[in-house]
Amino acid sequence: MADMKVYFDHNATTPLHPEVKKEMIAAMEMFGNPSSMHSYGREARANVEDARRKVAGFIGADEREIIFVGSGSEANNTVLSLFVCGTSQCIAGSKMRSTIITTKIEHPCVLETSECLAHRGVRVKYLDVDQYGKIDLDQLAGMLGDDVGLVSVMMANNEIGTLQDIEAITRMVHNSGALMHTDAVQAIGKVPVDVRELGVDFLTISAHKIYGPKGVGALFVKKGIPYCPLIRGGHQELGRRAGTENTLGILGLGRAVEMRALEMPEEEERLLHLKQVLRKGIEERIDDIHFNGHPTDSLASTLNVSFTGVEGEAILLYLDLEGIAVSTGSACASGSLDPSHVLLATGVDAELAHGSIRFSMGRESSMQEVEYLLDVLPPIIQRIRNMSTAYIKGGLHAASR
Amino acid sequence: MLQAGEWAYSETLKEHFMNPKNILQGENTDDFDGVGMEGNLQCGDQMMVVIKVDKEHDVITDCQWKTYGCASAIASTSVLSEMVKGRTLDAAFHISPKEVAQELGGLPDHKIHCSVLGDKALRAAINNYYTRNGKEDKVKQDQVKVICQCMSITDHDIEDAVLEGARTYFELQERTKLGTVCGQCKDEAEVLLEKFKHIHFGV
Numbered sequence: 001m002a003d004m005k006v007y008f009d010h011n012a013t014t015p016l017h018p019e020v021k022k023e024m025i026a027a028m029e030m031f032g033n034p035s036s037m038h039s040y041g042r043e044a045r046a047n048v049e050d051a052r053r054k055v056a057g058f059i060g061a062d063e064r065e066i067i068f069v070g071s072g073s074e075a076n077n078t079v080l081s082l083f084v085c086g087t088s089q090c091i092a093g094s095k096m097r098s099t100i101i102t103t104k105i106e107h108p109c110v111l112e113t114s115e116c117l118a119h120r121g122v123r124v125k126y127l128d129v130d131q132y133g134k135i136d137l138d139q140l141a142g143m144l145g146d147d148v149g150l151v152s153v154m155m156a157n158n159e160i161g162t163l164q165d166i167e168a169i170t171r172m173v174h175n176s177g178a179l180m181h182t183d184a185v186q187a188i189g190k191v192p193v194d195v196r197e198l199g200v201d202f203l204t205i206s207a208h209k210i211y212g213p214k215g216v217g218a219l220f221v222k223k224g225i226p227y228c229p230l231i232r233g234g235h236q237e238l239g240r241r242a243g244t245e246n247t248l249g250i251l252g253l254g255r256a257v258e259m260r261a262l263e264m265p266e267e268e269e270r271l272l273h274l275k276q277v278l279r280k281g282i283e284e285r286i287d288d289i290h291f292n293g294h295p296t297d298s299l300a301s302t303l304n305v306s307f308t309g310v311e312g313e314a315i316l317l318y319l320d321l322e323g324i325a326v327s328t329g330s331a332c333a334s335g336s337l338d339p340s341h342v343l344l345a346t347g348v349d350a351e352l353a354h355g356s357i358r359f360s361m362g363r364e365s366s367m368q369e370v371e372y373l374l375d376v377l378p379p380i381i382q383r384i385r386n387m388s389t390a391y392i393k394g395g396l397h398a399a400s401r
Numbered sequence: 402m403l404q405a406g407e408w409a410y411s412e413t414l415k416e417h418f419m420n421p422k423n424i425l426q427g428e429n430t431d432d433f434d435g436v437g438m439e440g441n442l443q444c445g446d447q448m449m450v451v452i453k454v455d456k457e458h459d460v461i462t463d464c465q466w467k468t469y470g471c472a473s474a475i476a477s478t479s480v481l482s483e484m485v486k487g488r489t490l491d492a493a494f495h496i497s498p499k500e501v502a503q504e505l506g507g508l509p510d511h512k513i514h515c516s517v518l519g520d521k522a523l524r525a526a527i528n529n530y531y532t533r534n535g536k537e538d539k540v541k542q543d544q545v546k547v548i549c550q551c552m553s554i555t556d557h558d559i560e561d562a563v564l565e566g567a568r569t570y571f572e573l574q575e576r577t578k579l580g581t582v583c584g585q586c587k588d589e590a591e592v593l594l595e596k597f598k599h600i601h602f603g604v
Contacts, residue, residue, distance in 0.1 A: 311445060313471035317409065317418065331445050332471035332515065339445065351442040387421060388469040389438065389447040392428040 006324040006369045010209075010362035011158050011186060011302060016252070017211035017363075023255045024213065024248055034245050035236065044247045051254025055218050058257040059203065060194040067219045067237045068250050072185040072206030073109035075219035076152075078230040078241075079181045079202045080113045083149050084120055097149030097178065099123040103135055104345040105162075106154050107183060111341070123147070132294035133162030133346050140169065144176035151180050155187035159329060159342040159358055160293030161302030163191065170199040179225060185209055185217075189260035190268070190299050201225045207249065211363065212256030216249030263363060271361055272300040274370050278359060279303055281374040286381050288397065290352055292343055301361045304329075306343070306352035307381055309390025309397050315357055318380045324373055329356035410472065411506030417476035422483055425451055425465040433465070434533065437525025440518045446470040448478050450522040452485070454530055459490045466522075470515060473508055477516035480504045481523060490527050494541065496520050498564070499601055513601060514564040548590055551582035556593055563597040568604075570594060 007015070016024070027047065032040030034048045048068070056063040069075045083100055102114055104126050114124045125143050127135045135153060144151075151173045156163050166182050173180040181202035184193055189210035195203055203220040207213055219241075221227050227240060234242030282289060282305055292304040307315065312328030319326055329340030331354060338344075339353035348356075359373070390397045408415045430436050433451035440447040446469065453463035464482040468475050481501050485493045498517040502508045508516060524541075531539045546556045554577045562576040570591055574580055580587050598604050 309442070309469060311470050311474070314418075314475060317472045321419065330471065332473075332512075349443065350445070354442070354445040386426075387424045387467055387475065389449045389467045390442055390469050392425075392449065392467055 004323050004369075004372050006372060008359045008361055008365070008369070008373070009325045009327050010365075011161075011358065011360035012327055013208050013214065014211045014362055015364075016213065017256060017259050019259050020212055020252050020255045024252045027248055027251050030247060030251075032247075034247060044245070047251050047254075048245050048247055051250045054254040055205070055257050058193075058261055059188070059205070059220060060196050061220050062223060064238070065195075065220055065223055067221060067240045068245060068253075069217045069219050069241055070215055070243075070246070072183065072204050072209075072217045073107075074230065075204040075206075075217050076107065076109045076181075076183055077113050078219060079150070079204070080110065080117060080152065081230050082226070082228050083122055084117060097147060099125065099145075099147045100150050100152065101125045101127060101140070101143050101148055101178075102152045103127040103129060103154070105129050105133055105157055105159075105342045106152065107158060107185070110152055110154070110183060127153070129162075129345050131347050132297075133157055133160050133292075133342065134294060134297070135164060135169070137165075137168065137172065140172060144172060144178065146177060148173075148176060148178040151178055152183065153181075154183040154185075155193070156184070156190065156299050157293070157342060158186045159340055160304045160346070161186075161299035161360075162294040163187065163297045163299065166198045166200065174199065186299065189257070189264060190301060192264075195220055195222070205253075207253035207256055210256050210260050213249045213252040216246050216253050218253065267363055268300045271365065274361055274365060274367060275300060275303050277367065278370050278374065281370070282377065285374065285378045290348070292346065292348060292356060299360075301365075303359045304343075304356060305359075306348065306356040308352065308355060309388045310355045310381055310384045312355055312357055314384050315355075315380060318384070319373075319376065322376045322380075324376065327358045327360075329358070330354045410476075410508070410512075413480070413504070413506040414473065414476045414508070417479040417505065418472045421475055421479040423463075423465045423479065425449070425467050433463075435526040435528075435530030437522045437527070437529055439521040439525060440469075442469055446474050446515060446518050448474070448518045448522040450478070450482070450519065450526045452523075452526045452530060454490065456534065461485050461488055461490065461493055464523075466519075468519075470518075471512075473505075473512040473515040474518065476505055477501050477508075478519040478522075481519040485523060490530070494524055494527050496523065497600065499603075510602070511566060514561070517564055548593065549577075549579040549582075549586040551586075552578045552580075554579040554586075559590060559593045560597045560601075563594065564601060567594070568598065 032044035034045040052063045052066050056066050118124045129135055153164050153169055155166050170180040179201040182200050183204045185206040188205050201222045206217040229240050231242045288308040290306040312330030313332040316328045329343050331339045343353040430451050434454040435452045438449040449467045451465050452461050455462050464485045466478045466482050468478045501516050528540045558577050562573050567573040567576050573594055
């Protein structure tokens with residue numbers, strides 16, 4: 001077995017930041033219900049509100065605009081589900097605006113919720129993306145109209161890292177009278193996010209992608225924007241999300257954004273350099289590859305590569321045997337039969353989508369790890385290609401050899 | 402706290418994935434008596450099986466392969482190539498995906514479809530051998546029967562849908578669109594659904 005362990009799957013989840021861990025361990029005895037008036041409750045309340053200030057400060061919001069939720073998926077579900085209310089007159093004035101616009105490369109929690117809403121009478125339009133994963137603003141302009149109530153576009157894509165121009169998109173959306181949501185789960189803590197600069201009405205945050213704990217996230221809802229809870233039956237979060245607060249998780253999220261604010265500026269440049277070395281190394285050492293995602297408007301931490309004639313799950317598992325953790329857009333690793341919807345939306349053919357690997361680095365990733373990967377990867381690809389039908393006589397890529 | 406399992410699949414599968422047996426080296430298949438290829442890269446799986454045959458006794462003496470696919474696909478072709486050596490063509494022809502999965506120490510349900518191409522490619526190789534040796538009468542074509550006339554869905558499509566996870570008539574319809582027009586094929590399709598569930602999953 002490998003002696004080196006390399007975790008290059010930070011877009012899936014991240015380890016707890018040591019500072020977050022420290023703070024959560026110190027708070028482990030805090031069990032009070034923030035809604036209680038006694039000292040136990042007041043202690044918990046103080047910590048929840050402290051975390052709320054930190055999260056609000058991190059994205060330039062007012063603390064009353066932050067709702068703590070159970071996950072990024074819950075936040076996204078909440079925002080989209082508001083618009084069923086649009087058709088049923090829950091939200092005054094929104095009845096006639098029952099169309100939602102989103103993109104073909106959103107996280108499944110947006111896409112599947114959109115599909116579900118479509119069954120319930122909401123009209124959903126999907127924006128295409130170009131070969132780099134960018135949406136077309138002209139297509140958006142064509143779709144916007146007085147029937148559109150909400151536009152939801154992710155800030156950074158989890159699979160290919162492509163960043164969208166949320167500020168420009170929001171301006172267009174607001175000019176047409178619709179509300180704007182961005183799923184910033186992958187962007188937050190990696191690129192600067194300021195809700196006032198972006199102008200968005202809703203923004204989704206998840207703790208475990210930024211070295212915080214799992215099971216907690218935050219939803220920014222701009223003051224004065226119509227809102228309807230997804231989980232009802234309690235006064236918590238000013239009646240916007242029922243259920244006793246996940247106090248420890250919220251405290252962890254608060255500490256996580258604090259640490260991001262400190263570490264992020266230096267880290268982006270360092271990761272970008274690592275990514276450039278990784279990209280160049282793969283390009284030089286392995287034939288027949290295809291980089292996915294935008295060459296510049298992309299997360300510094302994320303590199304997505306397709307290897308022709310090689311299936312991704314096989315690469316993932318051989319890398320795992322060498323101690324390297326990555327993820328793949330192959331169907332086989334997902335339990336479904338369809339490869340990555342994101343890559344297919346960028347026009348990559350199914351074979352390349354099956355053969356895609358996502359490397360996502362993080363705060364502890366080092367040049368030594370990149371070099372180890374670059375040593376280990378080429379023989380693995382060579383080995384899999386040697387047993388693949390893709391390059392043999394009559395095979396699809398026979399001519400290229 | 403539990404520790405990570407040793408491996409995503411069974412130990413046998415891991416062994417065949419880490420050290421696959423009988424990979425065809427290079428691309429020269431001239432020394433072999435039968436060649437079969439199934440699947441395609443777009444779908445994520447493609448397998449080629451080549452065999453050498455003791456022509457006097459119709460017994461497979463060597464079996465090699467190439468596979469484009471995931472760990473289960475690679476391991477299932479590897480284990481299949483070991484299983485068929487020494488078997489008669491007739492016996493080898495009837496190896497089922499279930500036997501291959503058993504030999505691998507079991508496969509998760511959603512991985513069964515990764516192992517069905519190997520035996521298909523093997524049957525193609527055996528038929529290829531018969532054709533090359535003037536024994537066309539022995540070539541066994543997989544019989545295809547159209548079950549749903551409206552949507553042109555065959556028994557093979559139903560089998561594939563079962564292998565890919567369909568367990569109820571509704572799920573079968575979701576995957577194949579079978580019986581969504583006139584609906585006359587429902588009874589026949591349900592019988593086949595049960596049959597393939599039994600063959601592949603023993604339920």
